[in-house]
Amino acid sequence: MTIALNIRLDYDNFNLVSQEQIPLKGITGILGHSGSGKTSLLRIIAGLNANASGTVKFADTTLQNTDKNIFIKSERRNIGFVFQDARLFPHLDVWGNLQFAAKRCQSSRITIDEVISLTQIEHLQSRHIGRLSAGEKQRVALARAILAEPKLLLLDEPLSALDNKARSKMVELLRNINLRLDLPMLYVSHSVVEIQQLADNVLVMENGKVIQRGHVHQVINQLHESVTSSQTIQTSLSLKIQQHLPNFGLTQLGFINAQPGNPRLYANVVNKDINSHLRCYILATDISIVLQKPEETSVINNLHGVINNIQRLSRNSAQITVNACEQDFLVKLTRYSVEKLKLDIGKSVFIQFKANAIRSY
Template identity: 40%
Template structure:
C-alpha cells in the first residue's frame, strides 16, 4: 500500500483541475473520465512533465511538489515509469537499446531484465527497431522500458487507446501479468470503463477537473448518479465470488458468494479460485415472484436498495442487494411502474450471463 497525497490546482482552458485527495494505491487505481476531464493533466503533473502554480504532491514519504516551499522534483528524479498513448520509443535505438536506456539510468533495485522481457513476450523483438514494430508490440516495449527504469509508481496514460484498436485484446493479458507479477503501484488512466473493470481495484472518477467519485471498483460501479459508469455499454456491477465446481459435461461453472450461488458458462477458473465477475445492468431482469419453469438458471432473492429514474430516457436504474453485494439493474421506466417496484421491496433477480473481470 503506497500513499499518494495530492492537492493540485491548475487552470485548463475554460475550467481548472482542482483535486485534493489522499490516495492509497494498493495495486491499480483506475482514473476514469470523459475526454478533457483532466486525466492526462493529472498524470503529467504527477510525472512532473507539467507544472502548476499551486500544489502539493507527496509520494510515500517524500515531497515531489510543494509550491509553497518551492519544492519541485524534476521528472528524471521522481522514479516513475510512464507509458504514453503513443509509445514514444526511441527510433534510433533497437528494442534492446530502448530497454538499456532505462536500465542504465535506473536507481535502486532493478527488476530482472529476463523476467520483464519474458512477461511482455519481447524475446523475438530485441534486435528490431521501433519503426518495424506493430502498434501492440510498441506498447509492450514501452511498458517493458518503463519497468526497466525501476519505478516506484507506474503511470499509464490510456495505453490501449492509440489509433490501432486491433491490439486491445492482445495487450490486456500482458498488462494483467505485469500488474500481478511486479506489483508496482499503478495509476491507470482510461476513458472507457472496460479495461478498468479488468485491471483496477480502485476507481477515481474525474469530471470537469474535480474528483466525482473515489472508491473500490465495486463501490463506484454501484453509484447510480455517475454518468461515467452509467452508459448503455458501461452500466454494470462487480461481484466477487468463489468457484465451487465445474461441470465439464454441461460446461458450466458454479460460483458462491454471500450464501448465494451462480451458474455461469464460459469461465476459465478452477474450484477454489476467487474471481471477479462483471454483470451488465441490462443482463439482469427483475421478477416479483420466483418464476418456475424458466430457462434462466440464476434466480437470486434480492432486496431493492435504490431506484434512479431518468425521465429523459426510457430507462430506470435499480440497485439491488444480493448476498451482501450490490447489483445494478437497468429496466424500462414502464416496467418499473407496472411492477410498482419500490425500495426495500423483496424481488428476484434473473441473471442471464456474466463475464469474468479478472482472476
C-alpha cells in the same frame, strides 16, 4: 506510501483542482470522460507540467512546493510513465530500446531477461519498432518503463488503441506485474470496463475535480450519473470459481464468503483455476425482474432479492437496485415495466440473467 496532492492548474475551459491523499497500494484507477483532467493529473505527478501550483508529496519526499520554490525534475522523481502512444525510439530495435532504459538505471535489481519474460516479449527482441503491432509496442513500452525500476508507475490510457484480445492480455500482464514486483500503479482510462477489470481503488474525475473515490466495486456500482451511460450501468463484483462443466461449456461460480445455501451462478466457460477469483460485471440491461420464482425457464441464473432503491433515469427508463445474496444488482427497466409489476422499495422479487451476461471482459 501515498501521493499527497494540493495542486491547481488553470485551463481556458476548466480549472484542475485536487486535494487528494492517494494510497499507493495495488492499482488505482482514474476514470473520467476525455477532458476531465485525468492526464493532467498524471503529468503533474510525473513532473511534466511545471505550470501547476501547489504541493506534490510522494511518500516522504516533497516533489513540488511552489511556495518554497521546490520542483524536482521528472527524471529525478523515480516515477515511470507509459503513454498512450508508447513513444519508443523508432531508430532502435526492441532490444536497443530496453538497453537504453537499463543503462540509465543505477540499481539494476531486475535484469533485462527478467523483464522480457514478465512482459512476454521474448520473440520481439530483434524486431524493429516499425514492425510491431499496437499491443506489442505497449508491452515493449511497459518493459522499458519497468527497467528504470520506478517506485510508482503511471499509465495514461495505454490500451485505448488495442483490440479486445490484446487489451485482455495487457490487463493480465499489468495485474501480474503489480503483484510480482509490488509496483504501485496509477492507471488512467475513460473505459469503465478497463477500470473494473484492473483497478483496486478508483478516483472519478469531472471538470478537473475528483467527484468519487473508493473501492472499485463500490464506485462502479454507484457511478456518478454524469460519468455513466446506459451502456456502462453495471453490477461490478468478484466471484469464486467453483467448478468447470466442460460438457456444457459453463463454469460454476459462487459468491465470495458465501453463506450456507447461497445459490451458484453460471457463466460461459472461464479459463481460470478452481477457487480463484473472477472479477466480473453484469450490464443493467442484461438483468430482468420477475415477481415469482422462475420454474421452467431457459435463463440459468435466478436470485431472490429485495428492492432497496428505484431511480428514474429518463422519461422512459428507471434503474432498480435489488439486493440479493448480500450483493446489490443494478437493473435497467422501462418505467412501463416498473408500473406494470408495481415495483416499490422493499418488494420481494427475483432477478434473472443468462450465463453470457456474466462478463469478465
